[in-house]
Amino acid sequence: MKQTRYVTTPIYYVNDKPHVGHAYTSVAADVLARWWRLQGHEVFFLTGTDEHGQKVEKAARDAGMDPQAFTDQVSQHFRDLTGTLGLWNDDFIRTTEARHKAACSALWEELARRDEIYLGHYEGWYAVRDEAFYGPDELTERDGVKYAPSGAPVEWVREPSYFFRLSKWLPELLRRFDLPFGHPERIDVQPEARRNEVRAFVQQGLKDFADKPEKLDLSISRTSFTWGVKVPGDPAHVMYVWLDALTNYITAAGYPDPKAKRWKFWPADVHFVGKDIVRFHAIYWPAFLMAAGIEPAKRVFAHGWWTIEGQKMSKSLGNVIDPVALVAEYGLDPLRYFLLREVSFGSDGDFSRKALIGRNNSELADALGNLANRTLSLIQKNCEGCLPHKKDPRDTDKLFVDEAQTLPTEVRVRLESQEFHMALDAIMAAVRSANVYITVHAPWALKKTQQEERMAEVLRHLHDALRVFATVLWPFMPTTMDALFDQLGVPADARDLAALATPLPGGIALPPPSPLFRKIEIEAV
Protein backbone atom coordinates (compact mmCIF):
# COMPACT_ATOMS: atom_id res chain seq x y z
CA MET A 1 0.00 0.00 0.00
CA LYS A 2 1.17 3.53 -0.75
CA GLN A 3 2.28 5.73 2.11
CA THR A 4 -0.22 8.55 2.74
CA ARG A 5 0.99 12.11 3.25
CA TYR A 6 -0.98 15.19 4.28
CA VAL A 7 0.31 18.77 4.16
CA THR A 8 -1.56 22.04 4.76
CA THR A 9 -1.14 25.79 4.44
CA PRO A 10 -2.92 28.13 6.85
CA ILE A 11 -6.30 29.12 5.49
CA TYR A 12 -5.98 32.77 4.57
CA TYR A 13 -8.15 35.58 5.90
CA VAL A 14 -10.29 37.10 3.19
CA ASN A 15 -10.12 40.60 4.63
CA ASP A 16 -7.71 41.58 1.85
CA LYS A 17 -6.02 40.37 -1.33
CA PRO A 18 -3.14 37.85 -1.25
CA HIS A 19 0.43 39.10 -0.73
CA VAL A 20 3.85 37.55 -1.02
CA GLY A 21 3.68 36.09 2.52
CA HIS A 22 0.72 33.95 1.46
CA ALA A 23 2.53 32.88 -1.70
CA TYR A 24 5.52 31.83 0.39
CA THR A 25 3.68 29.34 2.61
CA SER A 26 1.74 27.98 -0.33
CA VAL A 27 4.82 27.39 -2.47
CA ALA A 28 6.65 25.67 0.39
CA ALA A 29 3.72 23.31 0.94
CA ASP A 30 3.47 22.64 -2.79
CA VAL A 31 7.17 21.76 -3.05
CA LEU A 32 6.89 19.27 -0.21
CA ALA A 33 3.70 17.77 -1.67
CA ARG A 34 5.32 17.44 -5.08
CA TRP A 35 8.40 15.86 -3.57
CA TRP A 36 6.19 13.23 -1.96
CA ARG A 37 4.40 12.72 -5.28
CA LEU A 38 7.79 12.12 -6.92
CA GLN A 39 8.38 9.41 -4.35
CA GLY A 40 5.11 7.74 -5.32
CA HIS A 41 3.28 8.55 -2.06
CA GLU A 42 -0.45 9.18 -1.93
CA VAL A 43 -0.63 12.90 -1.19
CA PHE A 44 -3.30 15.22 0.11
CA PHE A 45 -2.38 18.92 -0.09
CA LEU A 46 -4.92 21.35 1.32
CA THR A 47 -5.21 25.12 1.18
CA GLY A 48 -8.15 27.52 1.38
CA THR A 49 -9.68 30.58 3.02
CA ASP A 50 -10.70 31.61 6.55
CA GLU A 51 -13.90 33.60 6.16
CA HIS A 52 -15.60 34.13 9.51
CA GLY A 53 -14.96 36.40 12.48
CA GLN A 54 -15.01 40.05 13.32
CA LYS A 55 -12.04 40.99 11.18
CA VAL A 56 -13.66 39.71 7.99
CA GLU A 57 -17.06 41.07 9.01
CA LYS A 58 -15.50 44.51 9.44
CA ALA A 59 -13.71 44.31 6.07
CA ALA A 60 -17.04 43.47 4.38
CA ARG A 61 -18.70 46.37 6.13
CA ASP A 62 -15.89 48.75 5.07
CA ALA A 63 -16.38 47.56 1.48
CA GLY A 64 -20.10 48.20 1.81
CA MET A 65 -20.87 44.58 1.06
CA ASP A 66 -22.78 41.72 2.56
CA PRO A 67 -20.24 39.37 4.22
CA GLN A 68 -21.12 36.35 2.07
CA ALA A 69 -20.82 38.29 -1.21
CA PHE A 70 -17.61 39.88 0.05
CA THR A 71 -16.01 36.58 1.06
CA ASP A 72 -17.06 34.99 -2.27
CA GLN A 73 -15.20 37.71 -4.06
CA VAL A 74 -12.01 37.78 -2.02
CA SER A 75 -11.82 34.00 -1.66
CA GLN A 76 -11.79 33.80 -5.45
CA HIS A 77 -8.54 35.83 -5.51
CA PHE A 78 -6.92 33.16 -3.35
CA ARG A 79 -8.33 30.37 -5.49
CA ASP A 80 -6.98 32.10 -8.61
CA LEU A 81 -3.61 32.43 -6.92
CA THR A 82 -3.28 28.64 -6.66
CA GLY A 83 -3.28 28.62 -10.48
CA THR A 84 -0.88 31.55 -10.78
CA LEU A 85 1.57 29.86 -8.40
CA GLY A 86 1.29 26.48 -10.12
CA LEU A 87 0.06 24.78 -6.95
CA TRP A 88 -1.03 21.17 -7.22
CA ASN A 89 -3.50 21.26 -4.31
CA ASP A 90 -6.02 18.46 -3.92
CA ASP A 91 -8.73 20.59 -2.33
CA PHE A 92 -9.51 24.25 -1.62
CA ILE A 93 -11.60 24.73 1.48
CA ARG A 94 -13.73 27.70 2.46
CA THR A 95 -14.97 27.96 6.04
CA THR A 96 -18.33 29.24 4.81
CA GLU A 97 -19.05 25.90 3.09
CA ALA A 98 -21.74 23.61 4.49
CA ARG A 99 -19.34 20.67 4.95
CA HIS A 100 -17.18 22.86 7.17
CA LYS A 101 -20.00 24.19 9.33
CA ALA A 102 -21.15 20.59 9.80
CA ALA A 103 -17.66 19.53 10.90
CA CYS A 104 -17.41 22.45 13.36
CA SER A 105 -20.77 21.56 14.89
CA ALA A 106 -19.79 17.90 15.18
CA LEU A 107 -16.51 18.77 16.87
CA TRP A 108 -18.28 21.14 19.27
CA GLU A 109 -20.86 18.50 20.16
CA GLU A 110 -18.15 15.92 20.75
CA LEU A 111 -16.28 18.32 23.07
CA ALA A 112 -19.52 19.12 24.89
CA ARG A 113 -20.37 15.43 25.22
CA ARG A 114 -16.98 14.83 26.82
CA ASP A 115 -17.51 17.73 29.23
CA GLU A 116 -14.64 19.73 27.74
CA ILE A 117 -16.81 22.85 27.33
CA TYR A 118 -18.64 24.93 29.95
CA LEU A 119 -20.62 28.17 29.93
CA GLY A 120 -19.20 31.19 31.75
CA HIS A 121 -18.42 34.85 31.28
CA TYR A 122 -15.51 36.34 29.39
CA GLU A 123 -13.99 39.59 30.50
CA GLY A 124 -10.70 40.70 29.01
CA TRP A 125 -8.70 42.12 26.12
CA TYR A 126 -9.31 41.11 22.52
CA ALA A 127 -7.47 42.12 19.32
CA VAL A 128 -9.73 41.90 16.29
CA ARG A 129 -6.78 42.12 13.89
CA ASP A 130 -5.22 38.97 15.41
CA GLU A 131 -8.57 37.47 16.42
CA ALA A 132 -6.84 36.68 19.73
CA PHE A 133 -7.31 37.20 23.49
CA TYR A 134 -4.43 38.69 25.48
CA GLY A 135 -3.56 38.86 29.17
CA PRO A 136 -3.11 42.32 30.77
CA ASP A 137 0.62 41.79 31.31
CA GLU A 138 1.14 41.20 27.58
CA LEU A 139 -0.06 44.69 26.63
CA THR A 140 1.64 48.05 26.13
CA GLU A 141 -0.06 51.43 26.14
CA ARG A 142 0.43 54.39 23.77
CA ASP A 143 -1.72 57.55 23.66
CA GLY A 144 -4.40 55.91 25.76
CA VAL A 145 -4.69 52.89 23.45
CA LYS A 146 -3.56 49.43 24.53
CA TYR A 147 -1.70 47.18 22.11
CA ALA A 148 -0.96 43.45 21.86
CA PRO A 149 2.66 42.30 21.34
CA SER A 150 1.82 41.96 17.61
CA GLY A 151 1.09 45.69 17.46
CA ALA A 152 -2.66 45.18 17.07
CA PRO A 153 -4.92 47.42 19.19
CA VAL A 154 -7.00 45.57 21.79
CA GLU A 155 -10.48 46.28 23.12
CA TRP A 156 -12.12 45.36 26.40
CA VAL A 157 -14.72 42.62 25.93
CA ARG A 158 -17.30 41.49 28.45
CA GLU A 159 -19.85 38.90 27.41
CA PRO A 160 -21.23 35.46 28.16
CA SER A 161 -18.97 32.84 26.63
CA TYR A 162 -18.38 29.14 26.39
CA PHE A 163 -14.97 28.00 27.59
CA PHE A 164 -12.79 25.10 26.56
CA ARG A 165 -10.92 23.31 29.37
CA LEU A 166 -7.52 24.12 27.90
CA SER A 167 -5.84 24.00 31.33
CA LYS A 168 -6.56 20.29 31.60
CA TRP A 169 -4.56 19.51 28.45
CA LEU A 170 -1.48 21.63 28.98
CA PRO A 171 0.54 19.04 30.96
CA GLU A 172 -0.22 16.44 28.30
CA LEU A 173 0.95 18.89 25.63
CA LEU A 174 4.27 19.38 27.42
CA ARG A 175 4.70 15.62 27.68
CA ARG A 176 4.13 15.26 23.96
CA PHE A 177 6.46 18.14 23.02
CA ASP A 178 9.21 16.37 24.94
CA LEU A 179 8.85 12.87 23.51
CA PRO A 180 11.80 11.73 21.37
CA PHE A 181 11.79 12.14 17.59
CA GLY A 182 9.94 9.35 15.87
CA HIS A 183 7.69 8.62 18.88
CA PRO A 184 4.16 8.28 17.50
CA GLU A 185 2.72 10.65 20.13
CA ARG A 186 5.32 13.39 19.74
CA ILE A 187 3.98 16.79 18.70
CA ASP A 188 6.86 18.17 16.75
CA VAL A 189 7.09 21.96 16.65
CA GLN A 190 9.76 23.24 14.30
CA PRO A 191 12.14 24.99 14.13
CA GLU A 192 13.65 24.34 17.54
CA ALA A 193 13.43 28.01 18.58
CA ARG A 194 9.65 27.98 18.06
CA ARG A 195 9.30 24.74 19.99
CA ASN A 196 11.13 26.32 22.93
CA GLU A 197 8.96 29.43 22.71
CA VAL A 198 5.75 27.39 22.81
CA ARG A 199 6.99 25.18 25.65
CA ALA A 200 8.06 28.19 27.69
CA PHE A 201 4.67 29.84 27.12
CA VAL A 202 2.81 26.78 28.40
CA GLN A 203 5.16 26.31 31.35
CA GLN A 204 4.89 29.94 32.37
CA GLY A 205 1.09 29.76 32.24
CA LEU A 206 1.02 26.65 34.39
CA LYS A 207 3.35 28.30 36.90
CA ASP A 208 1.50 31.63 37.04
CA PHE A 209 -1.89 30.02 37.48
CA ALA A 210 -0.87 27.01 39.57
CA ASP A 211 -3.66 27.70 42.10
CA LYS A 212 -6.34 28.81 39.61
CA PRO A 213 -5.68 26.80 36.42
CA GLU A 214 -9.18 27.49 35.05
CA LYS A 215 -7.84 30.99 34.21
CA LEU A 216 -5.96 29.25 31.41
CA ASP A 217 -9.16 27.98 29.85
CA LEU A 218 -9.99 29.42 26.46
CA SER A 219 -13.02 31.48 25.53
CA ILE A 220 -14.44 29.77 22.45
CA SER A 221 -17.64 31.66 21.67
CA ARG A 222 -18.76 35.24 21.13
CA THR A 223 -22.15 36.94 21.33
CA SER A 224 -21.32 40.47 20.15
CA PHE A 225 -21.45 39.70 16.42
CA THR A 226 -23.01 37.04 14.21
CA TRP A 227 -20.63 36.31 11.29
CA GLY A 228 -19.58 32.80 12.27
CA VAL A 229 -20.68 29.22 12.86
CA LYS A 230 -23.55 29.10 15.35
CA VAL A 231 -22.99 27.15 18.54
CA PRO A 232 -25.15 24.02 18.47
CA GLY A 233 -28.10 24.47 20.81
CA ASP A 234 -27.29 28.11 21.63
CA PRO A 235 -27.56 30.26 18.48
CA ALA A 236 -26.93 33.51 20.37
CA HIS A 237 -23.27 32.43 20.29
CA VAL A 238 -20.97 32.02 17.31
CA MET A 239 -17.86 29.87 17.62
CA TYR A 240 -14.53 31.59 18.22
CA VAL A 241 -13.03 32.05 14.76
CA TRP A 242 -9.85 30.08 15.58
CA LEU A 243 -11.79 27.01 16.69
CA ASP A 244 -13.76 27.31 13.45
CA ALA A 245 -10.65 27.93 11.32
CA LEU A 246 -8.44 25.17 12.76
CA THR A 247 -11.19 22.64 12.23
CA ASN A 248 -10.76 23.07 8.44
CA TYR A 249 -7.88 20.60 8.53
CA ILE A 250 -10.17 17.76 9.58
CA THR A 251 -13.23 18.95 7.63
CA ALA A 252 -11.29 18.40 4.41
CA ALA A 253 -10.27 14.92 5.59
CA GLY A 254 -13.94 14.04 5.95
CA TYR A 255 -14.61 14.63 9.66
CA PRO A 256 -16.89 13.56 11.34
CA ASP A 257 -17.34 10.53 9.06
CA PRO A 258 -14.86 7.86 10.19
CA LYS A 259 -15.46 6.03 6.90
CA ALA A 260 -14.65 9.09 4.76
CA LYS A 261 -12.31 8.31 1.88
CA ARG A 262 -9.81 10.88 3.03
CA TRP A 263 -9.78 10.08 6.74
CA LYS A 264 -6.76 7.84 6.11
CA PHE A 265 -4.70 11.02 5.63
CA TRP A 266 -5.27 12.16 9.20
CA PRO A 267 -3.22 12.97 11.32
CA ALA A 268 -1.59 15.51 8.98
CA ASP A 269 2.15 15.18 8.50
CA VAL A 270 2.91 18.92 8.46
CA HIS A 271 0.94 22.09 9.10
CA PHE A 272 2.91 24.97 7.56
CA VAL A 273 2.27 28.27 9.35
CA GLY A 274 3.86 31.69 9.80
CA LYS A 275 5.64 32.33 13.08
CA ASP A 276 2.82 34.61 14.29
CA ILE A 277 0.28 31.80 14.44
CA VAL A 278 2.30 29.03 16.08
CA ARG A 279 0.46 29.37 19.39
CA PHE A 280 -2.85 28.53 17.77
CA HIS A 281 -1.48 25.53 15.91
CA ALA A 282 0.84 24.11 18.53
CA ILE A 283 -1.28 24.67 21.66
CA TYR A 284 -4.98 25.22 20.97
CA TRP A 285 -5.31 22.90 17.99
CA PRO A 286 -3.71 19.76 19.47
CA ALA A 287 -5.59 20.41 22.74
CA PHE A 288 -8.98 20.61 20.93
CA LEU A 289 -8.18 17.40 19.11
CA MET A 290 -6.95 15.43 22.11
CA ALA A 291 -10.01 16.55 24.05
CA ALA A 292 -12.22 15.19 21.25
CA GLY A 293 -10.29 11.92 21.18
CA ILE A 294 -8.58 12.69 17.85
CA GLU A 295 -4.85 12.32 17.27
CA PRO A 296 -3.10 15.71 16.73
CA ALA A 297 -1.05 16.51 13.61
CA LYS A 298 2.51 15.21 13.65
CA ARG A 299 4.33 18.45 12.97
CA VAL A 300 3.81 22.21 12.95
CA PHE A 301 6.50 24.05 10.99
CA ALA A 302 6.64 27.81 11.43
CA HIS A 303 8.42 29.87 8.80
CA GLY A 304 9.75 33.38 9.27
CA TRP A 305 8.52 36.69 7.91
CA TRP A 306 9.64 38.61 4.85
CA THR A 307 10.57 42.25 4.96
CA ILE A 308 10.41 44.11 1.66
CA GLU A 309 13.60 45.86 0.54
CA GLY A 310 14.55 46.07 4.22
CA GLN A 311 11.18 47.35 5.48
CA LYS A 312 8.26 45.78 7.21
CA MET A 313 5.52 44.95 4.68
CA SER A 314 2.51 47.11 5.43
CA LYS A 315 -0.40 48.77 3.75
CA SER A 316 0.46 52.15 5.21
CA LEU A 317 3.97 52.00 3.72
CA GLY A 318 2.40 50.95 0.43
CA ASN A 319 4.97 48.20 -0.10
CA VAL A 320 2.71 45.16 -0.02
CA ILE A 321 3.84 42.89 -2.83
CA ASP A 322 1.25 41.30 -5.06
CA PRO A 323 2.45 37.82 -6.06
CA VAL A 324 0.51 37.98 -9.33
CA ALA A 325 2.56 41.01 -10.41
CA LEU A 326 5.79 39.25 -9.40
CA VAL A 327 4.97 36.22 -11.52
CA ALA A 328 4.14 38.48 -14.48
CA GLU A 329 7.42 40.33 -14.08
CA TYR A 330 9.92 37.57 -13.36
CA GLY A 331 8.19 34.32 -14.27
CA LEU A 332 6.78 31.74 -11.91
CA ASP A 333 9.69 29.35 -11.53
CA PRO A 334 12.37 31.97 -10.76
CA LEU A 335 10.01 33.30 -8.05
CA ARG A 336 9.32 29.86 -6.55
CA TYR A 337 13.04 29.13 -6.60
CA PHE A 338 13.97 32.46 -5.02
CA LEU A 339 11.45 32.22 -2.17
CA LEU A 340 12.88 28.92 -0.95
CA ARG A 341 16.51 29.59 -1.84
CA GLU A 342 17.08 33.05 -0.41
CA VAL A 343 16.56 32.41 3.32
CA SER A 344 16.72 29.36 5.52
CA PHE A 345 13.20 28.10 6.05
CA GLY A 346 12.18 29.11 9.56
CA SER A 347 14.18 32.37 9.62
CA ASP A 348 13.12 35.86 8.62
CA GLY A 349 14.36 37.19 5.30
CA ASP A 350 14.40 40.20 3.06
CA PHE A 351 12.71 40.28 -0.31
CA SER A 352 14.58 42.44 -2.75
CA ARG A 353 14.24 42.57 -6.52
CA LYS A 354 18.00 42.78 -6.88
CA ALA A 355 18.46 39.53 -4.94
CA LEU A 356 15.80 37.76 -7.01
CA ILE A 357 17.43 38.88 -10.26
CA GLY A 358 20.86 37.89 -8.93
CA ARG A 359 19.71 34.34 -8.12
CA ASN A 360 17.92 34.05 -11.44
CA ASN A 361 20.87 35.21 -13.50
CA SER A 362 23.74 33.47 -11.75
CA GLU A 363 22.19 30.23 -10.57
CA LEU A 364 19.35 29.51 -12.97
CA ALA A 365 20.37 31.13 -16.25
CA ASP A 366 24.18 30.82 -15.97
CA ALA A 367 24.87 27.73 -13.89
CA LEU A 368 21.96 25.42 -14.69
CA GLY A 369 20.60 26.84 -17.95
CA ASN A 370 23.97 27.10 -19.66
CA LEU A 371 25.02 23.65 -18.51
CA ALA A 372 21.91 22.13 -20.07
CA ASN A 373 22.25 24.18 -23.22
CA ARG A 374 25.92 23.42 -23.76
CA THR A 375 25.47 19.71 -23.18
CA LEU A 376 22.39 19.34 -25.35
CA SER A 377 23.76 21.54 -28.15
CA LEU A 378 26.89 19.40 -28.31
CA ILE A 379 24.78 16.24 -28.50
CA GLN A 380 22.80 17.85 -31.34
CA LYS A 381 25.85 18.98 -33.23
CA ASN A 382 28.35 16.23 -32.58
CA CYS A 383 26.21 13.11 -31.97
CA GLU A 384 23.60 13.66 -34.69
CA GLY A 385 21.07 14.58 -32.05
CA CYS A 386 21.05 11.09 -30.51
CA LEU A 387 21.66 10.25 -26.87
CA PRO A 388 25.07 8.51 -26.50
CA HIS A 389 25.07 5.00 -25.04
CA LYS A 390 25.79 4.59 -21.34
CA LYS A 391 29.26 3.29 -20.44
CA ASP A 392 30.83 2.51 -17.08
CA PRO A 393 32.50 5.63 -15.72
CA ARG A 394 36.27 5.84 -15.95
CA ASP A 395 38.23 6.63 -12.79
CA THR A 396 38.32 10.30 -13.69
CA ASP A 397 34.51 10.40 -14.00
CA LYS A 398 33.63 8.50 -10.85
CA LEU A 399 33.56 11.37 -8.38
CA PHE A 400 31.23 13.38 -10.60
CA VAL A 401 28.94 10.44 -11.45
CA ASP A 402 28.65 9.47 -7.77
CA GLU A 403 27.85 13.00 -6.66
CA ALA A 404 24.90 13.16 -9.05
CA GLN A 405 23.69 9.69 -8.08
CA THR A 406 23.67 10.38 -4.35
CA LEU A 407 21.98 13.77 -4.73
CA PRO A 408 18.36 12.49 -4.43
CA THR A 409 19.12 10.88 -1.06
CA GLU A 410 20.60 14.11 0.24
CA VAL A 411 17.62 16.11 -1.02
CA ARG A 412 15.22 13.63 0.59
CA VAL A 413 16.85 14.00 4.00
CA ARG A 414 16.68 17.81 3.74
CA LEU A 415 13.08 17.94 2.55
CA GLU A 416 11.85 15.47 5.16
CA SER A 417 12.94 18.08 7.71
CA GLN A 418 11.65 20.98 5.57
CA GLU A 419 15.15 22.42 5.04
CA PHE A 420 14.29 23.66 1.55
CA HIS A 421 17.30 25.98 1.43
CA MET A 422 19.67 23.12 2.29
CA ALA A 423 18.15 20.91 -0.40
CA LEU A 424 18.71 23.69 -2.95
CA ASP A 425 22.21 24.25 -1.60
CA ALA A 426 23.07 20.61 -2.25
CA ILE A 427 21.53 20.71 -5.73
CA MET A 428 23.39 23.88 -6.66
CA ALA A 429 26.67 22.42 -5.39
CA ALA A 430 26.13 19.45 -7.72
CA VAL A 431 25.31 21.80 -10.62
CA ARG A 432 28.56 23.66 -9.96
CA SER A 433 30.47 20.35 -10.00
CA ALA A 434 28.89 19.54 -13.34
CA ASN A 435 30.10 22.87 -14.69
CA VAL A 436 33.62 22.06 -13.46
CA TYR A 437 33.35 18.64 -15.08
CA ILE A 438 32.34 20.00 -18.48
CA THR A 439 35.09 22.61 -18.37
CA VAL A 440 37.80 20.14 -17.37
CA HIS A 441 36.80 17.42 -19.86
CA ALA A 442 35.93 19.91 -22.62
CA PRO A 443 33.85 17.63 -24.82
CA TRP A 444 33.85 20.26 -27.61
CA ALA A 445 37.61 19.81 -27.98
CA LEU A 446 37.48 16.00 -28.04
CA LYS A 447 35.71 15.92 -31.40
CA LYS A 448 38.48 17.95 -32.94
CA THR A 449 41.16 15.58 -31.63
CA GLN A 450 39.33 12.50 -32.96
CA GLN A 451 38.41 11.25 -29.48
CA GLU A 452 34.76 10.89 -30.36
CA GLU A 453 34.13 7.89 -28.19
CA ARG A 454 35.38 9.75 -25.14
CA MET A 455 33.37 12.80 -26.10
CA ALA A 456 30.22 10.67 -26.22
CA GLU A 457 30.96 9.24 -22.76
CA VAL A 458 31.44 12.66 -21.22
CA LEU A 459 28.23 13.97 -22.79
CA ARG A 460 26.31 10.93 -21.57
CA HIS A 461 27.52 11.44 -17.97
CA LEU A 462 26.44 15.05 -18.21
CA HIS A 463 23.07 14.05 -19.62
CA ASP A 464 22.54 11.58 -16.76
CA ALA A 465 23.40 14.28 -14.23
CA LEU A 466 20.99 16.73 -15.89
CA ARG A 467 18.22 14.14 -15.60
CA VAL A 468 18.87 13.88 -11.86
CA PHE A 469 18.83 17.69 -11.54
CA ALA A 470 15.56 17.92 -13.46
CA THR A 471 14.01 15.30 -11.17
CA VAL A 472 15.05 16.80 -7.84
CA LEU A 473 14.30 20.35 -9.02
CA TRP A 474 10.89 19.47 -10.43
CA PRO A 475 9.05 20.10 -7.12
CA PHE A 476 10.57 23.60 -7.00
CA MET A 477 10.20 24.56 -10.68
CA PRO A 478 7.73 22.14 -12.26
CA THR A 479 7.13 23.97 -15.56
CA THR A 480 10.77 24.58 -16.41
CA MET A 481 11.85 21.12 -15.31
CA ASP A 482 9.15 19.56 -17.49
CA ALA A 483 10.67 21.53 -20.37
CA LEU A 484 14.11 20.18 -19.41
CA PHE A 485 12.72 16.64 -19.24
CA ASP A 486 11.35 17.15 -22.78
CA GLN A 487 14.73 18.34 -24.03
CA LEU A 488 16.47 15.41 -22.31
CA GLY A 489 14.10 12.94 -23.95
CA VAL A 490 12.78 11.63 -20.60
CA PRO A 491 9.32 10.12 -21.21
CA ALA A 492 6.41 11.32 -19.06
CA ASP A 493 6.25 8.08 -17.07
CA ALA A 494 9.94 8.21 -16.16
CA ARG A 495 9.97 11.56 -14.42
CA ASP A 496 10.09 10.36 -10.82
CA LEU A 497 12.65 9.17 -8.30
CA ALA A 498 12.20 5.44 -8.82
CA ALA A 499 12.68 5.85 -12.60
CA LEU A 500 16.18 7.23 -12.05
CA ALA A 501 17.35 3.65 -11.44
CA THR A 502 16.64 2.79 -15.10
CA PRO A 503 18.99 4.55 -17.54
CA LEU A 504 17.51 5.97 -20.73
CA PRO A 505 18.33 3.81 -23.78
CA GLY A 506 21.24 5.12 -25.88
CA GLY A 507 20.43 6.14 -29.44
CA ILE A 508 17.11 7.89 -28.79
CA ALA A 509 16.64 11.11 -30.75
CA LEU A 510 16.67 14.32 -28.71
CA PRO A 511 14.89 17.51 -29.79
CA PRO A 512 16.99 20.63 -30.46
CA PRO A 513 17.52 22.46 -27.16
CA SER A 514 16.28 25.94 -26.33
CA PRO A 515 17.16 28.18 -23.35
CA LEU A 516 15.39 27.27 -20.09
CA PHE A 517 15.78 30.60 -18.29
CA ARG A 518 16.14 34.16 -19.44
CA LYS A 519 18.54 36.63 -17.94
CA ILE A 520 16.89 39.69 -16.41
CA GLU A 521 18.55 43.07 -16.85
CA ILE A 522 18.96 44.87 -13.54
CA GLU A 523 18.60 48.24 -15.31
CA ALA A 524 15.17 47.21 -16.54
CA VAL A 525 13.82 47.25 -12.99
Ligand code: ME8
Ligand atom coordinates in the same frame (compact mmCIF):
# COMPACT_ATOMS: atom_id res chain seq x y z
O1 ME8 B 1 -3.38 34.04 10.08
N1 ME8 B 1 6.06 37.10 5.50
O2 ME8 B 1 -4.41 34.26 8.04
P1 ME8 B 1 -3.56 35.44 7.39
C1 ME8 B 1 5.76 35.81 5.57
N2 ME8 B 1 -6.52 32.99 8.90
N3 ME8 B 1 4.54 35.34 5.92
C2 ME8 B 1 3.60 36.24 6.20
C3 ME8 B 1 3.83 37.62 6.14
C4 ME8 B 1 5.13 38.05 5.76
N4 ME8 B 1 5.47 39.33 5.67
N5 ME8 B 1 2.68 38.25 6.47
C5 ME8 B 1 1.78 37.28 6.75
C6 ME8 B 1 -4.29 33.79 9.32
N6 ME8 B 1 2.32 36.08 6.59
C7 ME8 B 1 -5.39 32.83 9.72
C8 ME8 B 1 -4.85 31.42 9.66
S1 ME8 B 1 -5.13 28.77 9.90
C9 ME8 B 1 -6.22 27.73 10.59
C10 ME8 B 1 -5.83 30.36 10.06
C11 ME8 B 1 1.70 34.78 6.82
O3 ME8 B 1 -4.15 35.60 6.04
C12 ME8 B 1 1.27 34.60 8.26
O4 ME8 B 1 2.36 34.27 9.04
O5 ME8 B 1 -3.50 36.62 8.27
C13 ME8 B 1 0.28 33.46 8.15
O6 ME8 B 1 0.91 32.22 8.32
C14 ME8 B 1 -0.22 33.54 6.74
O7 ME8 B 1 0.50 34.60 6.10
C15 ME8 B 1 -1.71 33.77 6.66
O8 ME8 B 1 -2.08 34.93 7.32
